[in-house]
Amino acid sequence: MFKQRHSHARRRALQTLAALASVPFHAVAATAVAVPRSGDTGTRRMTQLIGSNGWAGAPADIAMWHQMGISWGRDVAGPGQPDSPRDAMRIDRTGPSYDSNLPPVLLSNNRNGFRSLLLLAYTPGWNATVADDSKSAPVDVNAWTQYVDAVVRKYSAPPYNVRYFQIWNEAAGRLSGGLQQATFWHGPAAGGKDGVYDRAMQDYVERIHIPAARIIRKYRCYIVYGGWPDQGGVDTYIKWLEYRSPVVNARMIDWVDYLDIHYMKVAELDPLYERYVRNGPARGIWQTEIGDRYMEDPHYLARYFFDFAVWALDRNWDDPDKYVSMVFHWDGVEPFRLTQRGNPRKYTVSGRALVVLNRTVPGALAPVPVPLKFGPDVAGGALYSDKDLVFQVAAPAGWRTVSVPGLKAPVARQPDVRFIDALTGQAAPASDVALDWDSGALNIRFKVPANVNGAPRKPPEVPVHLAYIVVSSRQAA
Structure with missing residues (x-):
């Protein structure tokens, strides 16, 4: 019924996929005459x-x-x-x-x-x-x-x-x-x-x-x-x-x-x-x-x-x-x-x-109501999943940053933060990710491993790692 696509010429070059990481x-x-689906809770x-x-x-x-x-x-x-x-x-x-x-x-x-x-x-x-x-x-x-x-x-x-x-x-x-x-x-x-x-x-x-x-x-x-x-x-x-x-x-x-x-x-x-x-x-x-x-x-x-x-x-x-x-x-x-x-x-x-x-x-799911600020060589996006704030980040090896200006600090305990490999689900050691609030902004530092999970890229492009950063509780904007 459907066609099989086996020619690279049928699709744009895979390098264009990097554009998918917009924010x-x-x-x-x-x-x-159809009616809306019943039972939608929103x-x-x-x-x-x-x-x-x-x-x-x-x-x-x-x-x-x-x-x-x-x-x-x-x-x-x-x-x-x-x-x-x-x-x-x-x-x-x-x-x-x-x-x-x-x-x-x-x-x-x-x-x-x-x-x-x-x-x-x-x-x-x-x-x-x-x-x-x-x-x-x-x-x-x-x-x-x-x-x-x-x-x-x-x-x-x-x-x-x-x-x-x-x-x-x-x-x-x-x-x-x-x-x-x-x-x-x-x-x-x-x-x-x-x-x-x-x-x-x-x-x-x-x-x-x-x-x-x-x-x-x-x-x-x-x-x-x-x-x-x-x-x-x-x-x-x-x-x-x-x-x-x-x-x-x-x-x-x-x-x-x-x-x-x-x-x-x-x-x-x-x-x-x-x-x-x-x-x-x-x-x-x-x-x-x-x-x-x-x-x-x-x-x-x-x-x-x-x-x-x-x-x-x-x-x-x-x-x-x-x-x-x-x-x-x-x-x-x-x-x-x-x-x-x-x-x-x-x-x-x-x-x-x-x-x-x-x-x-x-x-x-819910949107993040304030803009994100990614450090050099980092791309990604973020959303809320229940009370978790979840970032998806793509970046080359080394220490990287992302911040959310205007996100208020918690009034209770410091939330947990995890850095999770997007392909295997494995969480990185706790020492590889940290967060703090400074001048009304959430700041996160994370360490991208040397052995990144991305496909090889043509020089001078650098392979990147895809991961999630999960902050465990939702804060008011």
């Missing part, structure tokens, strides 16, 4: 942000998802009518080759506290505009809508109660103004000299998105845009979202509840937030694919999700489902997954980093 602290037409937690592609099946796999803090899964429902319009409609299978039964997976997710996102895709070969090409527009739109209606009708009802459905996947690339290798939307000239497809945008809006979106809204469910990949570019994404079809007299953005992009940095979410989420019409921003070869950098996931949480706390995170990112993929044999198959299944370094993050930041 962003600061002192409708076709209105959705508490925001790191786990609400974390999802994965695929499903957890065996009890041991479910336990690993809980340990990593994964709360969302994503996969396809089908196969529909794969061989002929005379086929019975089949929507009970899921997985890369439709090799698993979907209903028991969804029931297991509900029992174990996992949320489910079902992907609606693609075109059966017999109905494809480009012969036998499942990524091309359907000839008969009714066949597409019958499949969508069957999936949403069945799985939005009890006992499954799925509320989120994604339309297609990465309808982008050369045909839509992006790079050629990012296309999951093909047209009559897809095999031609330059792959130009003049009606790419119009066909997608009229034949795929709007028909499916109307069905999803009919069943009082939420529409998740089919993921827009980084190669497509945000400007082109906006162009597609705001294209008004003269046939259906509507824009895609009028029929989107959650924007979805793939493999973008947290800072790249800001234009979409400002344009579509701050004041509507969209309810939130998701990334239903992150990671993959980016996880060759062992710091990638821990930095991404910590930064994502800091970003979300500063951008009206008023619904637990407003911001979600899903790792591609939790299962595999490559080192850039969350776990590797075997008996027993084992965590990769990225999977272990999620376990450490979940254990270190388990509580209700």
